[in-house]
Amino acid sequence: xxxxxxxxxxxxxxxxxxxxxxxxxxxxxxxxxxxxxxxxxxxxxxxxxxxxxxxxxxxxxxxxxxxxxxxxxxxxxxxxxxxxxxxxxxxxxxxxxxxxxxxxxxxxxxxxxxxxxxxxxxxxxxxxxxxxxxxxxxxxxxxxxxxxxxxxxxxxxxxxxxxxxxxxxxxxxxxxxxxxxxxxxxxxxxxxxxxxxxxxxxxxxxxxxxxxxxxxxxxxxxxxxxxxxxxxxxxxxxxxxxxxxxxxxxxxxxxxxxxxxxxxxxxxxxxxxxxxxxxxxxxxxxxxxxxxxxxxxxxxxxxxxxxxxxxxxxxxxxxxxxxxxxxxxxxxxxxxxxxxxxxxxxxxxxxxxxxxxxxxxxxxxxxxxxxxxxxxxxxxxxxxxxxxxxxxxxxxxxxxxxxxxxxxxxxxxxxxxxxxxxxxxxxxxxxxxxxxxxxxxxxxxxxxxxxxxxxxxxxxxxxxxxxxxxxxx
Amino acid sequence: xxxxxxxxxxxxxxxxxxxxxxxxxxxxxxxxxxxxxxxxxxxxxxxxxxxxxxxxxxxxxxxxxxxxxxxxxxxxxxxxxxxxxxxxxxxxxxxxxxxxxxxxxxxxxxxxxxxxxxxxxxxxxxxxxxxxxxxxxxxxxxxxxxxxxxxxxxxxxxxxxxxxxxxxxxxxxxxxxxxxxxxxxxxxxxxxxxxxxxxxxxxxxxxxxxxxxxxxxxxxxxxxxxxxxxxxxxxxxxxxxxxxxxxxxxxxxxxxxxxxxxxxxxxxxxxxxxxxxxxxxxxxxxxxxxxxxxxxxxxxxxxxxxxxxxxxxxxxxxxxxxxxxxxxxxxxxxxxxxxxxxxxxxxxxxxxxxxxxxxxxxxxxxxxxxxxxxxxxxxxxxxxxxxxxxxxxxxxxxxxxxxxxxxxxxxxxxxxxxxxxxxxxxxxxxxxxxxxxxxxxxxxxxxxxxxxxxxxxxxxxxxxxxxxxxxxxxxxxxxxxxxxxxx
Numbered sequence: 001x002x003x004x005x006x007x008x009x010x011x012x013x014x015x016x017x018x019x020x021x022x023x024x025x026x027x028x029x030x031x032x033x034x035x036x037x038x039x040x041x042x043x044x045x046x047x048x049x050x051x052x053x054x055x056x057x058x059x060x061x062x063x064x065x066x067x068x069x070x071x072x073x074x075x076x077x078x079x080x081x082x083x084x085x086x087x088x089x090x091x092x093x094x095x096x097x098x099x100x101x102x103x104x105x106x107x108x109x110x111x112x113x114x115x116x117x118x119x120x121x122x123x124x125x126x127x128x129x130x131x132x133x134x135x136x137x138x139x140x141x142x143x144x145x146x147x148x149x150x151x152x153x154x155x156x157x158x159x160x161x162x163x164x165x166x167x168x169x170x171x172x173x174x175x176x177x178x179x180x181x182x183x184x185x186x187x188x189x190x191x192x193x194x195x196x197x198x199x200x201x202x203x204x205x206x207x208x209x210x211x212x213x214x215x216x217x218x219x220x221x222x223x224x225x226x227x228x229x230x231x232x233x234x235x236x237x238x239x240x241x242x243x244x245x246x247x248x249x250x251x252x253x254x255x256x257x258x259x260x261x262x263x264x265x266x267x268x269x270x271x272x273x274x275x276x277x278x279x280x281x282x283x284x285x286x287x288x289x290x291x292x293x294x295x296x297x298x299x300x301x302x303x304x305x306x307x308x309x310x311x312x313x314x315x316x317x318x319x320x321x322x323x324x325x326x327x328x329x330x331x332x333x334x335x336x337x338x339x340x341x342x343x344x345x346x347x348x349x350x351x352x353x354x355x356x357x358x359x360x361x362x363x364x365x366x367x368x369x370x371x372x373x374x375x376x377x378x379x380x381x382x383x384x385x386x387x388x389x390x391x392x393x394x395x396x397x398x399x400x401x402x403x404x405x406x407x408x409x410x411x412x413x414x415x416x417x418x419x420x421x422x423x424x425x426x427x428x429x430x431x432x433x434x435x436x437x438x439x440x441x442x443x444x445x446x447x448x449x450x451x452x453x454x455x456x457x458x459x460x461x462x463x464x465x466x467x468x469x470x471x472x473x
Numbered sequence: 474x475x476x477x478x479x480x481x482x483x484x485x486x487x488x489x490x491x492x493x494x495x496x497x498x499x500x501x502x503x504x505x506x507x508x509x510x511x512x513x514x515x516x517x518x519x520x521x522x523x524x525x526x527x528x529x530x531x532x533x534x535x536x537x538x539x540x541x542x543x544x545x546x547x548x549x550x551x552x553x554x555x556x557x558x559x560x561x562x563x564x565x566x567x568x569x570x571x572x573x574x575x576x577x578x579x580x581x582x583x584x585x586x587x588x589x590x591x592x593x594x595x596x597x598x599x600x601x602x603x604x605x606x607x608x609x610x611x612x613x614x615x616x617x618x619x620x621x622x623x624x625x626x627x628x629x630x631x632x633x634x635x636x637x638x639x640x641x642x643x644x645x646x647x648x649x650x651x652x653x654x655x656x657x658x659x660x661x662x663x664x665x666x667x668x669x670x671x672x673x674x675x676x677x678x679x680x681x682x683x684x685x686x687x688x689x690x691x692x693x694x695x696x697x698x699x700x701x702x703x704x705x706x707x708x709x710x711x712x713x714x715x716x717x718x719x720x721x722x723x724x725x726x727x728x729x730x731x732x733x734x735x736x737x738x739x740x741x742x743x744x745x746x747x748x749x750x751x752x753x754x755x756x757x758x759x760x761x762x763x764x765x766x767x768x769x770x771x772x773x774x775x776x777x778x779x780x781x782x783x784x785x786x787x788x789x790x791x792x793x794x795x796x797x798x799x800x801x802x803x804x805x806x807x808x809x810x811x812x813x814x815x816x817x818x819x820x821x822x823x824x825x826x827x828x829x830x831x832x833x834x835x836x837x838x839x840x841x842x843x844x845x846x847x848x849x850x851x852x853x854x855x856x857x858x859x860x861x862x863x864x865x866x867x868x869x870x871x872x873x874x875x876x877x878x879x880x881x882x883x884x885x886x887x888x889x890x891x892x893x894x895x896x897x898x899x900x901x902x903x904x905x906x907x908x909x910x911x912x913x914x915x916x917x918x919x920x921x922x923x924x925x926x927x928x929x930x931x932x933x934x935x936x937x938x939x940x941x942x943x944x945x946x947x948x949x950x951x952x953x954x955x956x957x958x959x960x
Contacts, residue, residue, distance in 0.1 A: 076523075077523075078522070078523045084522070086522070091522070094522070096516075096521065096522070096523065097516060097521070098516050098521075098523075098524075100523060195525060196523070196524070196525050197523045197524075198523055199522040199523045200522070200523070200755075202754075203754035203755050204754035230527065231525060231527060232525050232527075233525065233526065233527050233528065233755060233756050233757050234754075234755065234756075234757060311751060312751075312754055314557075314749075315555050315557050315567050315749070315751070318557060318559065318565065318566035318567055319520050319522070319564065319565045319566050321559060321561070321566055323561045323620075324519070324564070325521075333613075334561065334612065335559075338559055358749065361557070361749035361750075361751055362747055362749060363747045363749075366749075366751075370751060
């Protein structure tokens with residue numbers, strides 16, 4: 001059953017939330033050993049939450065739109081009293097004393113937090129190989145990566161460990177693993193979903209979003225977690241348009257642009273390009289108009305991103321200093337304790353980005369690096385806004401390739417960074433985008449098509465996604 | 474040997490003032506001094522992973538009040554920035570402050586008729602407080618350190634003057650006036666001793682007004698106006714001496730040692746840490762609206778300079794007295810309430826009581842005006858009793874002491890203790906006649922003596938008469954009657 005069906009059945013009293021949870025726990029029990037998609041399974045808490053939902057139904061109360069639906073949380077989302085690792089040794093043993101706004105929203109809607117999903121350390125990576133607790137494997141082929149950094153969340157939905165999952169997307173960390181695992185993944189408009197309780201990687205880019213096996217399921221979860229939160233100053237105060245009510249409105253007369261630079265770029269696999277063009281043709285057949293559009297500034301997106309995100313990360317991750325929580329490695333004085341703790345606690349990719357970011361912000365380099373990257377960011381946003389004057393949505397590949405083999409790209413960070421070339425521009429602009437599966441490549445691995453939309457135009461983006469989903473092979 | 478007069482000091486002051494908001498700058502924890510360690514804390518001010526700051530609107534409003542008071546420019550938007558450095562009392566290992574775009578720019582303040590420019594004022598969060606245990610109380614030789622995060626996230630306004638100050642006295646005047654303004658507009662309790670107001674001084678010397686600025690030295694750790702003045706004077710002397718002997722002044726931070734009466738080097742600013750400032754991505758720019766500014770403007774109380782002028786004009790008091798009234802929290806309000814309650818007495822007597830007996834009492838007991846037993850109406854009563862001749866100044870002092878102790882009314886104390894001043898010329902004449910009769914020698918010496926001797930004997934006789942009246946004789950009448958009898 002998909003999430004919509006589960007919620008409907010539980011609300012109607014046709015199936016108990018407890019039965020649903022037991023079913024998924026059994027699947028996890030059988031499969032997680034191989035995939036390593038979940039770092040923690042909260043069996044007892046999930047059963048207790050399911051029993052509460054069942055009690056509410058029995059008492060004639062409506063538990064909400066997610067009634068009895070298990071939801072996996074990326075392990076950078078805080079849940080009171082539950083060990084939160086961010087895939088890092090440095091947070092060893094840390095239990096947050098509070099719960100993230102999105103997790104509260106899920107619970108209030110009757111959803112069941114099921115466990116914490118593996119991720120690249122502090123969400124830095126594109127393959128989930130940077131986790132301190134071992135890589136997650138792709139459910140379609142366990143010799144391949146699930147993508148990242150929300151690889152655990154994507155793999156959970158693909159492996160049916162849960163119908164829904166939450167991830168975070170800083171440069172593609174929801175959409176790219178969704179594409180590589182053959183599920184739907186959504187990065188909402190920056191500020192649509194509260195970041196309160198999401199352990200920060202790069203604050204101006206981070207955004208929480210849903211994974212689902214279908215567009216409709218992803219829409220259900222997005223509508224539950226969207227909304228203003230006064231605890232997040234960057235959350236959008238305006239009333240938001242929900243996406244679920246208009247899902248089936250079709251795409252007649254919508255103007256769809258295919259981004260030339262991202263679709264026809266050098267690194268894009270032929271089968272991926274073919275998928276994007278086929279999806280465009282399907283939309284045209286459904287009544288949309290198609291044109292090719294150029295976003296020249298997107299070619300600088302990757303460089304700008306690798307200045308801005310590490311700069312913010314270098315500051316966000318300073319607090320892991322061994323003083324008050326997490327790992328501490330003693331030293332002969334304070335500075336030595338700080339250094340040894342951070343040396344032992346962080347993995348190589350995190351260290352690389354902290355150094356990169358520290359350098360980019362240094363006196364004398366700020367203007368040339370961070371400052372220039374911010375100007376590129378402005379250009380990219382302008383470029384998008386110009387194109388959106390003539391288009392309602394845009395199409396591009398999500399990932400230039402299908403899922404690669406474990407270890408294939410770990411030797412060269414630059415090759416790994418290229419995995420996010422199509423997704424990063426949207427984060428820089430703060431716009432929404434999502435990945436929808438479109439068949440498989442020659443290697444039988446899933447291919448994803450990316451649908452991009454202007455700020456807060458998620459409802460339109462989802463209408464397009466529904467048509468693409470239905471037309472997909 | 475010192476030729477220091479040839480050197481002209483150039484002084485700039487950085488004043489950190491804790492804002493008296495109910496809650497901290499970015500969370501809803503109480504902003505309170507003196508709570509048990511680590512009780513006013515939450516995930517936000519502890520900087521726990523995943524927590525986010527939300528700006529306290531009241532801190533912005535307080536900044537806007539200062540803008541109106543000191544004619545600051547308020548930019549359309551100001552931006553918070555992160556100042557990155559590692560220290561355990563700073564939970565996130567960065568401080569949220571303002572860097573390139575502060576909330577207030579280019580203000581001015583009048584200090585004894587001289588206009589001193591203020592470069593900027595910006596909002597920032599305070600750090601926690603470290604206590605280094607064992608050893609000499611410094612981190613290097615401590616056995617262990619304790620951190621209290623109650624202060625972490627307390628709102629500070631850092632007010633940076635232009636290098637317009639030319640002497641220690643002017644520096645004190647600047648801080649004193651700034652303190653009066655902050656107090657008057659109700660944004661801070663500005664207690665230097667408790668650290669709710671902290672002043673750092675940047676000092677350099679140059680040979681003439683036309684020269685470029687010399688190398689500046691920053692002095693920290695002055696915790697009273699007095700020590701600010703002493704530290705600046707000392708630093709001016711130290712630099713002058715160094716320059717005389719051809720030494721180079723190094724740019725550094727020096728620590729004022731109150732007991733040793735000297736400054737000592739803390740750390741050189743050359744090769745100082747790079748704070749890697751960048752805009753705080755977790756907060757949006759501060760953009761005060763015209764309505765907000767208008768509301769603040771309309772509710773701004775009378776400012777100290779204006780109030781001093783008004784009191785001097787209305788009551789005929791001196792500038793020093795007006796300063797005391799305005800500078801001591803609540804004293805001018807108290808005095809104005811008392812003057813309003815006078816029934817025939819003089820404002821002058823109210824002011825004397827306030828700046829004399831009342832202030833001495835507050836200083837001795839450490840009480841605040843809100844906590845004393847004598848209310849303004851009671852003090853007005855006392856002034857009335859002085860005005861109508863019932864009490865002499867010295868009797869009034871005795872009555873004041875009785876009233877302020879238990880809140881009894883001055884008239885009741887006068888009646889109970891029989892303290893009323895004797896102004897009956899018949900009664901006073903009888904007393905004087907008796908004194909003169911009993912001290913015939915002194916009277917004779919008075920008549921025979923020179924001016925000095927006459928003065929002495931006259932004083933003696935007056936004293937005897939006052940003693941005979943049990944201190945209650947009206948001194949003016951006694952003087953007059955004695956003179957008549959000594960002709």
